[in-house]
Amino acid sequence: MKVDVQEIKSFQRKIREFYRQHGRELPFRLIDDPYAVTVSEIMLQQTQVDRVLPKYRAWLKKYPTWKKLSLASNKSILASWSGLGYNRRALYLKSIAEIIIEKYHGVMPSDIKELKQLPGIGEYTSHAILIFAFNKRLATVDTNIRKALLSEFNLPPDTSDSEIQELAQLVLPKTKIRQWHYALMDFAKTLPKEIHLIYKNKYKQSKFDGSIRQIRGEIIRQLTTQPFITHKDIAKITKRTETDIAQAVSDLQKDKIIIIKEDKIYLQK
DNA sequence: ATCCCGTTGA
DNA sequence: TCAACGGGAT
Structure with a gap:
């Protein structure tokens, strides 16, 4: 994967300019508390921002810290999660809280390997936490960012995840990494869906009624x-x-x- | 009926 | 590599 330096610079300018004009202000973009960042990122897995917003606010009010969450009952947690779907995520979050309290004495680790050991935290989310909570200079790629990079650099739709990650790292600016990712995500939302994802019916789900x-x-x-x-x-x-x-x-x-x-x-x- | 979209476990 | 996991707005 090689990309011209000038091309990178101009891409960065374009994204930054887009963000200056059209960037969204979201509550979880104003904080860097590892707990709140983790809650938001796990809620945002497979789930639209609009759906997450009210649940995110209510959750932080009810369970403001790892400690409070670790003491909450599964019943209360699942009730708070109701409407978000993928209920496993709520229990993952509670397991994470217990691990942070017991194994890490209440402090979330900032090591990628440790983060990935936590339930419900994979490739994307571990990187997102390092960027948004620990201010690391690192790239993360969700499907929107993937779409933006494929489109900008005219790459084939079957480009592998590791290649995309490499490219994302390559085009990463020196500073303001958080804003860079927010900007990329907001920009990507304006792009058309990846054709091959539609073709592969990636978004298709079986009928809910009777399931x-x-x-x-x-x-x-x-x-x-x-x-x-x-x-x-x-x-x-x-x-x-x-x-x-x-x-x-x-x-x-x-x-x-x-x-x-x-x-x-x-x-x- | 269609759309959103990351992690797990087999 | 790939199926399973989810509910509410539109």
């Missing part, structure tokens, strides 16, 4: 208002087949979201 997912959601919703539930209760509420319910329960169990004791279904822990 196992629908039952999963209902079970979790019920468990945020009562201590346990049975297969029979679920059948009555959802009017779904025993097979579908068994599947949903088994999936939730595998995801460590629920546990079963004497035919009763409880939230984990």
Whole structure:
């Protein structure tokens, strides 16, 4: 991957100018507290900003620190998460809080390897935390930034993640790394979707109505208002087949979201 | 009906 | 490498 120095400079100017005129001011762009940054980044995984905003504010009010979060019940956490989807993320966040309190004595590590060990934190989020909370000069690539780089440098849609990461590092400015990433993300939003992602139906999801997912959601919703539930209760509420319910329960169990004791279904822990 | 979009585990 | 995970606005 080689890119002309002048090309990099002009790209940087273009992105910076775009940000000066069209950059979004978002609450999680005004803070660098590692806890708040982590909460925002995990909420923002697979989830639009507009959906995250009210939940993010409410979450920080209710659980303002790692310590407070580590002491919260799963029931309370899942209730706060309701509406965001991918409920595993809420439990990941609580696990992270427990690890930070117990293993790191309340201080989030700033080492990439340590960060990636934490549940729910992968390639993108570990880098994002280092950039937004620890002010590191590092690049991170989400699908929007990927789209911006492919488009700007005329790269083929099948360019590998490692190549994109390398390019992102190459075009990284010397300073204001946080703003650079905000700018890239905002700029990328204005670009058309990647054709091959549409072609591969990457955004396609199976119908919600009648899905196992629908039952999963209902079970979790019920468990945020009562201590346990049975297969029979679920059948009555959802009017779904025993097979579908068994599947949903088994999936939730595998995801460590629920546990079963004497035919009763409880939230984990 | 379509759209958004990172991590995990097999 | 790839399926599974999610719900609400439009």
